[in-house]
Amino acid sequence: MSATEQTTRMDSCPVTGHEVDLSATTLKDPTILARPNEFYWTMRHQDPVHYDAGLDMWLVSRYEDLQTVLADPITFSVEKGYAEQYAKGYIEEFKEILERDGGGFFPDAIMTDPPYHTRIRKLMEGAFTAHRVKQLEPEIAKVVAGLVDKFADKGAADGVQDFAVPMTIQIICAQLGLDDYDAASIQRWSLAVTAQIGRMQDREQMRENARVICELQNYLIAQIRDREAKPRDDMLSDLVHARTTDEDNPTLTFKEVVSLARALLIAGNETTATALGNLLYILATRPELARELYDNVDDERYVTRFVEEVLRLEPPVRGLSRMTTREVELGGAVLPKGAHMLNLYASGNDDETVFECPRKFDLQRPNIGRHVAFGGGAHRCVGLALARMEVKVAAREFVKRIKDIALDIPVEEIRYLPTVATRSIERLPLTFAKR
């Protein structure tokens, strides 16, 4: 069945589009990256675990196959997948720059495999319990209100640059205890770190990004040294002074602390800001949905479901890597040992065998929370409770203060960051009125 046939049969569903010729294209193509759903659809129906020659990666597109990968972190190694993806093609030079100017090369302690990962993960989970996150709600609401009040009277603002990005930065910095930060630097740092798994940088860009990451590490190292001497009531101090029950390794090493602080500062920023940007995009372009949200903004359950459906329909994280540690069959393909893979969570969320009429924004879905926007299994997003809370509170507070949101540029002019890892709106110029 072709994509067009499918669309005709499910005539109340939004159009998926036409098949693409998989052998003639690659996910790296910027036009595919910006509008990927036809590419995903074709893979799921023709070649669900597709070898993409442009990326030299196996793309996992079906929900069911993603679940198989997520359930077996030993066969499908995050550690090897990330090592292969990280600064692809330039890793030795990248390491040299960081060791020379950035206080050291600190491999990501959380992007590792069990059993090492299990120890690190436990330490991080302590900081992100649903209970602790719930306590943050009033503080998050205050941050949102402060930001919205800055531009509410102006009638126009950039939903990503003036709102989503500064909001997520302010919240994670408050959690970590970074009070003397510069938001523009943190945004630059985030982009430089995420570019390392994005597979789109050339050598010059890598060198520039490495320089920016040196800045980030030097900043964090100073903050960590400060907490070593004088602990405070913040997440950074918690990491520095964390104790595990593992008798041989009761504390985190300095390298681990730097890498975890970096992960926490960066991992949640762009992703959460993107989720929020996507929500504003929907409000600006789908007036019927916006109206419904306005009518139900005080209904906690409604807003929660709205946020979940935004995350399913437009997941900020498109795809993250794995590597096989043995030969394995997956989705009809035989992957050799050492196969570099991309888990396409965005395609899993679009899989019609799990989500009926997947391109439709549908709050009545019985399985609304089954999406894989946060991955799954051992590496399921550790910050998801915080992320959900941030997006939910931001949606509520924004809607209470602002009305008549519209896009200030044609939809076709919206640009996405060039990366296979995420699908992030760069700028979202909006017009609106104060409520």
Ligand code: HEM
């Ligand atoms: C809407 C916002 C977010 C989305 C869509 C998202 C998505 C994801 C996904 C898909 C993974 C799985 C990684 C994999 O499969 O390789 C992940 C892991 C992770 N996320 Fe998030 N994330 C978000 C927000 C956050 C926040 C706010 C934080 C923390 C401040 C965070 C910290 C992490 C960390 C540390 C991991 C690694 C967990 C592990 O490997 O055990 N994320 N996230």
